[in-house]
Amino acid sequence: MGAGRNLPEDGRDTAAVADVNPAVDYRQIFLGANDAILIADLESGLILDANSRLCGLLHRAREELIGAHHDAIFAASPRDDASFDRAVDILQVSRQPGVNKNFLLRADGQAVPVEISTSLSNQAERILATCIVREIAEHERAKAGLAASNALLNAIGTLQSRFIGSVPMNTLLKEILESFLSLTGSEYGFLGESFQTSDGMPYFKVQVMSDSVWSAVTRDFYARNAPIGLEFYNLDGIFGVILKSATPIVFNDFSAHAARHALPEGHPPISAFVGLPMTNAGETLGFIGLANRPQGYDAELLDFLKPLLAVCGSLIGANRASQWRQGAESELRRQAMVFNNISDAVILTDHEGIVLDCNPAAISMLGTSKKRLLGVPFDFALSPGDDTAHQVRTAIAAVDREGGWNGVLSVERGDGAQGVWDTNVLPLHDDAHGSSALVWFNHDITERRAAQMKLAKRTLELNAIADLSPDGFVFIDRNSRVTYVNPAFEQVIGLRGKLILGISREGFEKAMSELCEVMAAGTTQRIDGDETVLLQLGRPKFTLLKRTQRILCDESGVLEGTVQYYRDVTQETEVDRMKSDFLSTAAHELRTPMASVFGFSELLLRRKFDSDKQREFLEIIHRQAGQLVSLVNELLDLARIEARAGKDFKLSEYDLAPIIRHSVAELYRPDGELAFNVVIPEQLPRVLVDSDKLQLAIGNVLGNAVKYSMGKGVIDVGVIRREADGGPQIGVLVRDRGIGMAPEQIARIFERFYRADASGKIPGTGLGMSIVKEIIGIFKGTVDVRSAPGDGCEITLWLPVAAALNAVGEKGER
Amino acid sequence: MEYMANDVMAHEKRILIVDDHPELRLLVRESLDDGNGAYLFQEAGNAAEALAALPAFCPQLVILDVMMPGEMDGYRLCELIKSDPVLVSTYVVLLTARGQKADVEKGRAVRADLYLIKPFSPSILIAAVEEAFAQLR
Numbered sequence: 001m002g003a004g005r006n007l008p009e010d011g012r013d014t015a016a017v018a019d020v021n022p023a024v025d026y027r028q029i030f031l032g033a034n035d036a037i038l039i040a041d042l043e044s045g046l047i048l049d050a051n052s053r054l055c056g057l058l059h060r061a062r063e064e065l066i067g068a069h070h071d072a073i074f075a076a077s078p079r080d081d082a083s084f085d086r087a088v089d090i091l092q093v094s095r096q097p098g099v100n101k102n103f104l105l106r107a108d109g110q111a112v113p114v115e116i117s118t119s120l121s122n123q124a125e126r127i128l129a130t131c132i133v134r135e136i137a138e139h140e141r142a143k144a145g146l147a148a149s150n151a152l153l154n155a156i157g158t159l160q161s162r163f164i165g166s167v168p169m170n171t172l173l174k175e176i177l178e179s180f181l182s183l184t185g186s187e188y189g190f191l192g193e194s195f196q197t198s199d200g201m202p203y204f205k206v207q208v209m210s211d212s213v214w215s216a217v218t219r220d221f222y223a224r225n226a227p228i229g230l231e232f233y234n235l236d237g238i239f240g241v242i243l244k245s246a247t248p249i250v251f252n253d254f255s256a257h258a259a260r261h262a263l264p265e266g267h268p269p270i271s272a273f274v275g276l277p278m279t280n281a282g283e284t285l286g287f288i289g290l291a292n293r294p295q296g297y298d299a300e301l302l303d304f305l306k307p308l309l310a311v312c313g314s315l316i317g318a319n320r321a322s323q324w325r326q327g328a329e330s331e332l333r334r335q336a337m338v339f340n341n342i343s344d345a346v347i348l349t350d351h352e353g354i355v356l357d358c359n360p361a362a363i364s365m366l367g368t369s370k371k372r373l374l375g376v377p378f379d380f381a382l383s384p385g386d387d388t389a390h391q392v393r394t395a396i397a398a399v400d401r402e403g404g405w406n407g408v409l410s411v412e413r414g415d416g417a418q419g420v421w422d423t424n425v426l427p428l429h430d431d432a433h434g435s436s437a438l439v440w441f442n443h444d445i446t447e448r449r450a451a452q453m454k455l456a457k458r459t460l461e462l463n464a465i466a467d468l469s470p471d472g473f474v475f476i477d478r479n480s481r482v483t484y485v486n487p488a489f490e491q492v493i494g495l496r497g498k499l500i501l502g503i504s505r506e507g508f509e510k511a512m513s514e515l516c517e518v519m520a521a522g523t524t525q526r527i528d529g530d531e532t533v534l535l536q537l538g539r540p541k542f543t544l545l546k547r548t549q550r551i552l553c554d555e556s557g558v559l560e561g562t563v564q565y566y567r568d569v570t571q572e573t574e575v576d577r578m579k580s581d582f583l584s585t586a587a588h589e590l591r592t593p594m595a596s597v598f599g600f601s602e603l604l605l606r607r608k609f610d611s612d613k614q615r616e617f618l619e620i621i622h623r624q625a626g627q628l629v630s631l632v633n634e635l636l637d638l639a640r641i642e643a644r645a646g647k648d649f650k651l652s653e654y655d656l657a658p659i660i661r662h663s664v665a666e667l668y669r670p671d672g673e674l675a676f677n678v679v680i681p682e683q684l685p686r687v688l689v690d691s692d693k694l695q696l697a698i699g700n701v702l703g704n705a706v707k708y709s710m711g712k713g714v715i716d717v718g719v720i721r722r723e724a725d726g727g728p729q730i731g732v733l734v735r736d737r738g739i740g741m742a743p744e745q746i747a748r749i750f751e752r753f754y755r756a757d758a759s760g761k762i763p764g765t766g767l768g769m770s771i772v773k774e775i776i777g778i779f780k781g782t783v784d785v786r787s788a789p790g791d792g793c794e795i796t797l798w799l800p801v802a803a804a805l806n807a808v809g810e811k812g813e814r
Numbered sequence: 815m816e817y818m819a820n821d822v823m824a825h826e827k828r829i830l831i832v833d834d835h836p837e838l839r840l841l842v843r844e845s846l847d848d849g850n851g852a853y854l855f856q857e858a859g860n861a862a863e864a865l866a867a868l869p870a871f872c873p874q875l876v877i878l879d880v881m882m883p884g885e886m887d888g889y890r891l892c893e894l895i896k897s898d899p900v901l902v903s904t905y906v907v908l909l910t911a912r913g914q915k916a917d918v919e920k921g922r923a924v925r926a927d928l929y930l931i932k933p934f935s936p937s938i939l940i941a942a943v944e945e946a947f948a949q950l951r
Contacts, residue, residue, distance in 0.1 A: 584914055588881060591911035591932045592835060598933035599841040606937065617844075620837045 036114075036133040040070045041126055047073075048128065057114075057135055059107035073104050104133065152304070155179035156311045169319050174208045176312050180276070180288050181210060183308070184301060187292030188268060192230075193316060194243050194286050204239050204286070206230040242275035242287045248305075249275045252296035272296045276309050280317025288312070345421070345442040348428065351400065353378040353392050356437055365444055367414010378440065382421075383412035399425050399438055409442070419446035472545075472566035478559050480505040492543065492568055505562075516545065534569070544570040585753045589631055589765065593624035627763065634767040637696070638752075641774040649690040649778055653802045656684045656719065659691050660732060663698035664717055667706060675714040684719060685730055686802040689779050694799075697775040698732060700768040701795045705736035707762050708793065713737030720796065728801045729781070737792040746785050772797070827853045827947055828871060832864040832888070833879040833909070838932075842877055842909070845936035846943055853943075861886035865894070873904060874950050875943060878926075880910035880917070889924045896925040905946045909934065 030037055036054035040047050050065040058065070058073060065073070100118065103111040117132045158179075162172050177191045190209035196202050209230075211222060232239055242249050251273040274297040276288040288309075290297070339346055345362030349355050355373050363370055366381060373381055379392035391409050398405035405425040413419040421442040428437040466473050472489030476482055481504060485497040493515060500508055512535075519534040530550045537543040546567045552560040600617040603609070609617065640648070657680045664676050687694075705715045716735040721728060741749070741756050748754045750773045753766035769783075776783050776797050787793035829846065831839045839857045846853055856871045858864035860882045876895065880888035888908060895901045906928075908921045913931040921929040928942055 584912065584917075587913065588911040591913065592838070595911065595932035595934060596835075596837045596841060599845065599936050600837075602936050603841070603844055613844075620840070624837065 033132075036135070038065075038070070038073075038129075038131040038133060040129045040131070042120065042129045043127060045069050045071065054133060057106075057112060057133065058104055074102060101136070151179075151183055152308050155183060156308055160311065160315070170207060172315065172319075176315070177208050177210065177288065179308065180290055180305070183305065184274075184290055184297070185293050185295075186274075186290035189288060189290040191288045192232075192239075192286050194284060201233070202235060202243075204232040204235060204243065206232075207286075238275065239287075242277055242289075243284050245275075246277055246279055246282075246284060248277065248297075248302045248309075250297045250302070254291075268292075274302070276302075276305065278309060278313040278316055280313040283317075285313060285316045285320070345440075345444070347373075347378065347381075347440040347442065349378045349438050349440065350436075351396060351438065353396055353438075355381055362442070365413065365419075365442070366411070383410055383418075395423070395425050396438065399427055403427060408445075411442075413446070417446075419444060420449045421445065470568070472564075474500075474508070474564040474566070476505050476508070476562040476564070478561050482508050483561075489566060492545070492566060493537065494539065515539070516543075519544075535566075542570065543568055544573045582752055586631075586635055589753050590628065593627040593631070596624040597621050597628070627765070631765045631767070634765050634771060638767055638771050638774065641693075641771065641778070649693055651688055651690055651779075653686040653688055654691050654694075656680075656687050656730060656732070656799070657682065659689075659694050660698060660717060660719070663695050663702060666695075666699055667702050676717055677714045678717040680717070680719055685728070687730065687779070687799045688802045689799065693775045694779070697772045697797060698734075700772050701732075701734045701797065704764075704768060705734050705738070705793070705795075707764065708738035708740075708756070709736045710738055710762075713792070722798070724798070724800075726780070726800060729798045730801055731784070731796040731798045733794065733796045735792060735794040740789045740791045740793055741785075741787040742789050746787055749785055750783075826874075828856070828873040828875070829853050829943070830856050830858065830864060830867060830871060830873040830876045832858045832861065832876065832882070832891070834859050834882040835879075838879070841936070842939065845939050860884040861888065861891040864891060868895070868901065875905040875907065875946055877907045877909050877939075877943075880908060880912050880921075889920055892921070892926050893924040903950075905950060907939075907942065907946070909939075 030049070031051050033051055033053060036057045037049075037051045038047060038054055039049040047065050047068050047070050050062055052062065055062050055065065060073075100116045102114055102116055104114050106112050113136050115134045115136045117134075119130050119132075121128050121130065158175065162175060167175075173191050177189055180186070180191075181189055188210040190206050192204050192206040194202055194204050206225070209222070209225075234240075235243060238249075238251075251270075254270045254273045268291075270291045272293055273289065273291045274293075276290070277284045278286050278288065293301075339359045342359065343361055345365045346359040347355055347362050348357040355376050355378055358370060358373050363373065366373065368381070377389075377392075379389040382388050382392070388410055391407070395405040395407060395409075404427075405423075407423060409421045409423045411419045411421050422445045423443075424441040426439050426441075428439050466484075466486040469486060470488055472492050473484070473486040474482060474489055475484035481502055482500050483502075485495075485500060489495070490497050493512075495511060495515070500511060503511075516535040516537040519536055530548050532546060532548045535545040535547055537545055546569045548565045548567075550563050550565070552563060554560050600621050604614060604617055660680055661678070664678055667676075702715070702717070709715060714737065716733070718733045718735075720731045720733055722731065723729075739756075745756045749756070749769050751766075752770050755762075755764055755766040757764070773783055776799070779799055781797060781799040784796040784798065785793070786796075831842050833839045833842070836859075839859075843855050843857070847855075856867055856873065858867055862884055864876070864878075865886075876892075878888045878892060882888065888910065892906050892908065895904050895906060906926045907930060908926040908928065909930045909932065910917070910921075911932040918929050927946065930939065930942065
């Protein structure tokens with residue numbers, strides 16, 4: 001197309017015709033020309049001729065074209081490209097000489113970009129337009145491709161530099177999406193990534209989406225979801241298909257899918273859609289969805305986008321790796337810090353128990369160095385010996401079998417002392433190789449163990465002491481609750497532990513105050529902070545209790561609790577009182593005769609008395625000295641019987657009759673003043689007694705009968721029998737007809753030093769009947785007293801019959 | 815020992831001896847009797863007898879046993895004497911076999927003037943009685 005073909009300004013110049021060379025067969029040139037040529041009548045717009053090249057270009061027959069209006073072959077511009085002329089302007093444009101760009105319409109409807117050189121000529125009153133048409137499709141494509149490639153490269157370069165420049169990922173994703181939108185000319189789109197929930201469920205999250213607002217609903221939809229990203233857990237639809245597919249999926253006729261994939265309310269309408277999966281190292285990380293490219297999405301476009309898509313996949317992959325690495329690094333740092341600073345000994349071994357690593361705590365606990373620990377069998381590092389080796393083997397076996405082990409390991413500590421570790425063993429998982437090592441977490445519980453054992457032992461000891469103690473213990477804790485009572489307490493107080501355990505101090509004290517009385521306030525003593533008080537218990541039986549209370553405080557003086565200690569002092573208090581009473585009474589009884597002896601003898605020594613007086617005084621001295629002797633003897637008898645509780649009694653079976661007769665004979669005076677009426681059968685059951693002691697008892701009873709008869713009447717001595725609970729008994733009965741006793745005198749008859757005679761005329765020590773009672777008691781007998789004032793007195797000494805004693809023995813009481 | 819009724823109040827030194835043991839009463843009297851009738855004696859075998867004797871005999875000095883048969887013991891009698899406005903100045907000697915500290919303190923509590931423990935030395939009793947009368951004078 002030479003520039004010289006331009007028409008003059010008026011457009012009606014015929015200069016071109018002048019160029020016609022008659023020797024040239026223009027027809028052949030026209031038909032065979034390499035360029036497509038179209039000749040049309042400018043006025044009518046009808047096509048007059050077309051060469052074969054044009055026919056080939058338009059995929060039409062020459063006959064079809066000739067006579068057709070030229071509009072039929074001009075296509076509307078498929079692209080809004082200023083470099084192409086609009087079809088509507090074709091005539092006018094075509095009138096202009098020069099080169100125009102335009103589109104011709106192919107038979108299949110495809111627009112073919114062309115460059116048209118038009119020249120005009122007048123022939124037979126018609127203006128003919130001769131258009132030389134050159135297909136420029138290849139050129140155009142190359143040019144557009146270049147521009148797109150530039151844009152693509154630009155996009156890739158930008159994105160990579162942005163990524164390296166640490167632009168926030170979301171911004172980068174936004175830029176990626178924008179690149180895709182502009183590169184493809186899509187109306188809108190989104191970019192999302194696939195993730196997994198913590199429990200392994202995959203989901204798709206839209207990270208960025210284009211801000212295309214169609215309606216209030218859409219605006220709202222976008223405003224709600226754009227900043228946070230939409231998450232899709234149902235991946236059965238398109239999203240799932242795209243994510244599973246490693247290659248782009250195109251829906252150029254999206255409405256056909258609309259029924260299957262209903263769009264949410266407010267979603268912009270979609271005509272064409274493409275899903276572009278972004279992959280990295282064979283893994284689909286997400287996809288870019290683009291919609292509504294006017295010309296749809298084709299393979300060419302997808303090929304074109306491949307590099308950018310690959311870059312995007314790499315960027316997202318790199319970002320994820322970087323995030324993971326950062327996380328892993330900080331996790332590792334954190335773990336290392338824990339490992340190095342934890343107070344527990346942490347040791348890594350392989351599955352054979354060889355130490356691979358250990359932390360500082362382990363080194364210090366074992367008192368060794370890291371160098372000496374590494375590569376050594378764990379059990380040997382702990383404590384050389386079969387026991388530890390066995391423990392470690394057991395632990396490793398348990399980890400292999402059950403995935404973990406917890407137990408106690410014996411360990412030889414750095415200072416040579418034996419220690420105990422509470423150990424947890426876990427397999428260390430390595431994604432690539434499974435369990436490659438074991439981690440031993442060891443907590444030193446030596447001290448705790450020792451303390452626990454000491455405590456347990458101490459508790460055992462204390463429990464044994466408290467359980468066996470005859471004294472009662474009550475423990476009240478710091479919260480003023482009764483937390484312990486021992487069996488002795490329950491027994492002595494008669495309060496069941498079940499009823500008082502857990503009750504408050506107030507409740508306990510109230511219960512106690514109902515049972516016992518605090519003795520005179522003056523009896524409260526405080527010694528070293530312990531408070532002692534005497535309590536008197538009315539039931540279950542009269543008991544005197546000494547309660548000592550100690551308040552327990554810890555080292556810092558904080559109240560820990562209170563221990564109450566109850567000792568039954570009834571016996572000792574009573575015995576003390578009786579002893580003291582006995583002693584003072586005995587002293588008094590001894591002092592009275594002694595006063596006569598001492599006083600009269602002094603008078604005799606100091607002054608002169610006539611012989612009558614001297615004799616009177618000496619008689620008194622003699623009589624009182626005799627009384628002293630009796631007193632001393634009887635006191636000794638009584639003391640001996642009491643103290644030895646009959647242990648020096650020589651018990652054997654005796655006939656009763658000779659003992660009674662002998663006792664009577666001892667007292668019988670032949671002067672006839674006394675009359676004994678002794679009635680004893682020859683055959684009497686035998687009794688188990690000490691004959692001397694029984695004779696002493698009978699003698700005392702007979703002596704009293706004689707003294708209190710005052711020489712009046714006969715004294716009966718006999719034997720009677722009865723059946724008692726313990727078997728048959730035989731009674732030695734002595735009856736006098738003397739002054740007798742009143743009931744209150746009878747009640748005191750066995751009291752030490754008590755004397756029924758208040759006048760002092762009847763000699764005696766007041767110990768005789770006490771001795772009788774002690775002796776008969778040792779023979780397991782009893783003493784009956786029957787008397788009335790002025791009506792004499794009847795005393796019966798009941799003794800078990802020996803056969804009965806034997807029978808009891810034979811019955812096997814023990 | 816025997817005296818005429820009208821002699822009683824005329825006699826300056828009247829002593830009441832209260833003891834359930836006759837030989838002890840005899841011992842006290844023999845100890846104090848110098849043969850010249852320096853003292854006028856009356857005896858009682860228990861507290862009741864003593865109480866009965868007191869108003870008529872009106873002794874300046876009472877020698878009193880503590881443990882005696884009957885309702886009342888020596889302490890109680892001493893207490894009665896010392897709380898009676900007429901008898902309060904009577905000098906009371908407790909002469910008893912009860913020699914423990916608590917007994918002596920009890921004697922002091924009932925305001926006895928002197929506490930002597932049996933057995934006693936007659937010469938000490940004599941001195942004590944002479945001293946008492948010296949005070950009374």
